[in-house]
Structure formats: structure tokens, C-alpha cells
Amino acid sequence: MVGKPERHVAVFGAGYIGLVTGACLAELGHRVVVRDIDPDKVALLRAGDVPIYEPGLGDLIARNKERLTFTLDLAETLDGAEIAYVCVDTPPSPSGDADLSRLWTVVKSLEGAAHLRAVVVKSTVPVGTGARVRAALDAAGLAHVGYAANPEFTAEGRAVTDFLRPDRIVIGSADEATAALIAELHEGVEGPVVVMDVRSAEMVKLASNALLATKISFINEIATLCEKTGADVEEVARAVGLDHRLGPHFLRPGIGWGGSCFPKDSEALRQLASNTGYHLQLLSAVIDVNNLQKRRAVQKLHDELGTLAGMRVALLGLTFKPGTDDMREAPSTVLAARLLAEGAEVRCWDPMARPAAVEPWSSTTRHPTPELALEGADAAIVVTEWPQLKEVDWAGAASVMRRPVLYDGRNLFDPAAMRELGYTYMSVGRP
Numbered sequence: 001m002v003g004k005p006e007r008h009v010a011v012f013g014a015g016y017i018g019l020v021t022g023a024c025l026a027e028l029g030h031r032v033v034v035r036d037i038d039p040d041k042v043a044l045l046r047a048g049d050v051p052i053y054e055p056g057l058g059d060l061i062a063r064n065k066e067r068l069t070f071t072l073d074l075a076e077t078l079d080g081a082e083i084a085y086v087c088v089d090t091p092p093s094p095s096g097d098a099d100l101s102r103l104w105t106v107v108k109s110l111e112g113a114a115h116l117r118a119v120v121v122k123s124t125v126p127v128g129t130g131a132r133v134r135a136a137l138d139a140a141g142l143a144h145v146g147y148a149a150n151p152e153f154t155a156e157g158r159a160v161t162d163f164l165r166p167d168r169i170v171i172g173s174a175d176e177a178t179a180a181l182i183a184e185l186h187e188g189v190e191g192p193v194v195v196m197d198v199r200s201a202e203m204v205k206l207a208s209n210a211l212l213a214t215k216i217s218f219i220n221e222i223a224t225l226c227e228k229t230g231a232d233v234e235e236v237a238r239a240v241g242l243d244h245r246l247g248p249h250f251l252r253p254g255i256g257w258g259g260s261c262f263p264k265d266s267e268a269l270r271q272l273a274s275n276t277g278y279h280l281q282l283l284s285a286v287i288d289v290n291n292l293q294k295r296r297a298v299q300k301l302h303d304e305l306g307t308l309a310g311m312r313v314a315l316l317g318l319t320f321k322p323g324t325d326d327m328r329e330a331p332s333t334v335l336a337a338r339l340l341a342e343g344a345e346v347r348c349w350d351p352m353a354r355p356a357a358v359e360p361w362s363s364t365t366r367h368p369t370p371e372l373a374l375e376g377a378d379a380a381i382v383v384t385e386w387p388q389l390k391e392v393d394w395a396g397a398a399s400v401m402r403r404p405v406l407y408d409g410r411n412l413f414d415p416a417a418m419r420e421l422g423y424t425y426m427s428v429g430r431p
């Protein structure tokens with residue numbers, strides 16, 4: 001990009017966020033070295049393969065291979081680097097707080113890197129983490145190195161687009177020069193830059209995910225009430241969303257939210273509050289509603305079939321949403337475990353998921369098409385709204401199922417049409 005300085009960026013973590021960040025920064029004209037500690041991942045990336053499914057990412061990596069390299073080696077990562085981006089995972093710890101051990105490993109590894117101009121944390125972290133990282137850098141003789149929080153708001157399956165055309169770029173920093181450096185790094189990205197203090201930037205990330213989760217739990221709770229009162233939640237959500245103050249997004253009722261972030265970040269925010277002695281009442285209810293939503297699906301099948309013991313149930317879709325292979329905190333895991341615990345046989349279909357061969361998946365069977373998963377089934381649950389499910393010959397499927405009982409956990413189908421085909425059809429919040 002003409003006139004724009006090329007920066008040398010070291011990215012720690014070659015996961016969803018590190019890879020997208022690295023590839024997009026390279027696309028913007030910067031020189032990027034991505035480091036991971038997983039030798040298989042690095043070997044794959046070096047061979048030109050992409051270890052995750054993310055539309056457009058492979059092309060971006062291939063197109064920028066002159067400026068984008070992958071390594072296991074720390075010295076190679078830091079050699080000449082001006083900015084270190086921390087993109088490692090921050091999973092839940094046994095207490096529900098975010099586990100920051102990987103972040104601390106990276107921060108420790110920067111101790112000799114006096115040539116850095118800035119350390120940037122992109123990983124989602126509890127409010128106050130930046131202050132602790134700042135203190136650690138100061139203690140390591142890196143007081144001259146700037147610090148910034150630059151949380152990420154991309155959604156999986158559209159991460160490249162979200163990165164290059166975000167609603168906003170949030171930069172939290174105590175010093176103007178560092179904020180300006182990180183803003184300049186994003187030149188070419190189409191989105192407003194919002195600069196604030198570090199703690200506020202950390203809170204923006206957690207509050208945004210919590211509010212999105214709140215909208216979904218809210219509409220799911222309204223859906224339950226629609227079932228009890230005969231209203232249709234799809235009509236309700238459509239009209240509620242037309243109010244410009246409320247907006248149509250994240251009002252799709254369903255089987256519950258999952259994924260690598262909503263569950264862990266909402267729990268981490270709840271624990272962050274608990275650690276200050278405050279109980280976040282609203283967020284606690286949001287989490288409870290979500291947990292119940294998955295169990296309600298199993299209960300509905302139980303009520304319909306009388307028992308689940310010995311029943312054959314097909315799970316259609318396993319990933320937490322379509323367009324990704326990510327199984328982290330997918331509602332399907334709870335459904336499979338609950339169904340197995342009730343004595344059901346579980347048959348699965350998903351076009352992309354690769355669940356680990358551990359429970360509950362090791363006790364289920366996997367089938368290459370929805371039709372094969374439905375063979376001999378007493379009931380099926382639409383768990384993920386994969387477009388392929390729209391292509392299924394549902395009339396034919398009804399005849400291969402032992403009983404055509406369908407719980408549509410994503411309101412994919414028209415109730416009247418499915419009942420016409422002979423299905424005992426249940427969905428979320430619709431008569």
C-alpha cells in the first residue's frame with residue numbers, strides 16, 4: 001500500500017484468531033511471522049495447508065506467502081519484530097475464570113526483546129490483565145515498550161471479512177504513541193478506530209459477547225413462552241427486530257448458543273464480577289436459560305416418545321453453527337450426552353465436524369449423509385442449520401425412519417409442510 005510503512009509483526013498463536021490476524025496484516029502490507037508451539041500445525045502451514053476451515057483464509061495465506069511465515073522458533077519470531085501480537089487461547093480454568101497460562105508463557109518469552117515497540121493482546125482476557133502485563137514488562141526491563149489491548153470481534157466462518165471490514169477496531173492503550181502505531185497498522189481496514197484506556201477495551205470485548213448472548217437467551221425465553229401461549233416466535237422476532245433501537249440481529253431462536261467464546265466469555269465475565277464480590281444477576285440468568293434450552297430439546301423427545309431408552313435418535317449437525325468445523329461448546333455435545341444417558345442410540349451427521357474420539361462421541365455412530373443417519377430413527381433433532389438439510393428428501397426420509405418425529409432446533413422448516421409429510425414436527429417457539 002503506497003506511502004504506508006511496512007511493519008514487522010510477530011504473532012503468537014496460529015489458531016483461528018492468530019492465523020486470521022497474521023494473514024490479514026500481511027494482506028495489508030506488513031511482514032508477519034506467526035509462531036505456534038504445535039509442531040503439526042506449523043508443519044501443515046509451512047506445507048501450504050490451513051489447519052482450520054475459514055472462508056478466504058487459504059487464499060489470503062497463499063497470496064501473501066512472501067510476507068507471511070510460520071515457525072516454532074522464538075528467536076526467528078522476534079528477529080526484527082516491532083510489534084508482538086498475543087493471540088493464544090484463553091480457555092476456561094476449573095474455576096470458570098479465564099486460564100491465562102499461555103498468555104503468561106508468551107509474555108515471559110518476550111523478556112529479552114528490548115527492540116519491540118509494542119506488545120498487543122488480542123486474546124480475550126479479564127479486565128485488569130493489561131495492567132498485569134504492563135507490570136510484567138516493566139519488571140523485565142521493557143518499560144519503553146508500549147502496551148495495547150486490541151480485542152477481536154470476528155465471528156467464525158466470516159473472520160477474514162470481519163477483520164478487514166469490522167464494525168470497529170478497539171484499541172486500548174495508556175499512551176498515544178502506541179495507540180497511533182496500532183491504528184496505523186490497520187490502515188486499509190474499512191472500519192472506525194475507537195481508542196480508549198486498556199481496562200475499558202478489555203471490558204468492551206466481554207460486554208459485547210455478553211450482550212449478544214443475552215439477545216439470544218432473551219428470544220429463546222420468549223420462544224418458550226410462545227409455546228405456552230400459542231404465539232409464533234418467528235413472527236415476534238421479525239417484528240421486534242424492525243424497531244431500529246433493537247435491531248434484527250441475534251434474535252434467531254434456537255437450541256442454544258455455543259462456540260469457543262460465548263460460553264467461556266460469559267462465564268469468565270460472571271466470575272470476574274464474582275471476584276469483586278458482585279453477582280451479575282442478568283448474565284447468570286442468560287447462562288441458565290441457555291443451559292436449559294439444550295435440555296428442553298431432549299425433554300421434548302422424551303415426552304413425545306414416552307421413553308428414550310432403546311430409541312434411535314439422529315443428530316443432524318454437530319458444529320455450534322454452520323460454516324465452521326469448530327465443535328467447541330457445541331450444543332450437540334450436551335444433546336448427545338443426555339440422549340446416551342437416557343439409554344438412546346445416537347446417530348450423527350455433519351458435513352465438517354471432526355469431533356475427538358472421546359465421550360460422548362465415541363459412543364455414537366457417524367453417517368456420511370443425513371438420510372443415512374435417519375435410517376431406522378425414532379426421532380431426529382436439527383441441531384445445526386446446515387444448508388444441506390434443506391436439500392434432504394424429507395418425504396423419503398419419513399419412510400426410512402422408524403417414527404417420523406422431528407425436533408427442529410433451528411426453525412429451518414415450515415411446520416405445516418413437515419406435518420403434511422407425516423412428521424410429528426416440533427420446533428422452537430412456533431405452534
Ligand SMILES: NC(=O)C1=CN([C@@H]2O[C@H](COP(=O)(O)OP(=O)(O)OC[C@H]3O[C@@H](n4cnc5c(N)ncnc54)[C@H](O)[C@@H]3O)[C@@H](O)[C@H]2O)C=CC1
Pocket residue numbers: 012013014015016017018035036037038041087088089090102105106122123124125152153154155156260261
Ligand atoms: N475463535 C474466535 O472466533 C475468537 C477468539 N477470540 C479470542 O482469541 C483468542 C484465541 O482464540 P482462538 O484463535 O480461537 O484459539 P485457538 O485455540 O484456535 O488457537 C490458539 C493457538 O495458540 C497456540 N499457543 C498456545 N500457547 C502458545 C505459545 N506459548 N506460543 C505460541 N502459540 C501458542 C495454540 O497451540 C493454538 O494453536 C482467545 O482468547 C479467544 O477468546 C476472540 C474473538 C473471536
Ligand SMILES: O=C(O)[C@H]1O[C@H](OP(=O)(O)OP(=O)(O)OC[C@H]2O[C@@H](n3ccc(=O)[nH]c3=O)[C@H](O)[C@@H]2O)[C@H](O)[C@@H](O)[C@@H]1O
Pocket residue numbers: 124152153154155156157209212216249250251252253254255256257258259260261262320321
Ligand atoms: O468472541 C468470539 O469468539 C466471537 O463470538 C461470536 O462469534 P462466533 O462464536 O463465531 O459465532 P456467532 O455467529 O456469534 O454464533 C454464536 C452462537 O450463537 C448462536 N446464535 C447466533 C445468533 C442468533 O440469532 N441465534 C443463535 O442461536 C449460534 O448458533 C452459535 O451457537 C461473536 O459473534 C463474535 O463477535 C465474537 O468475536
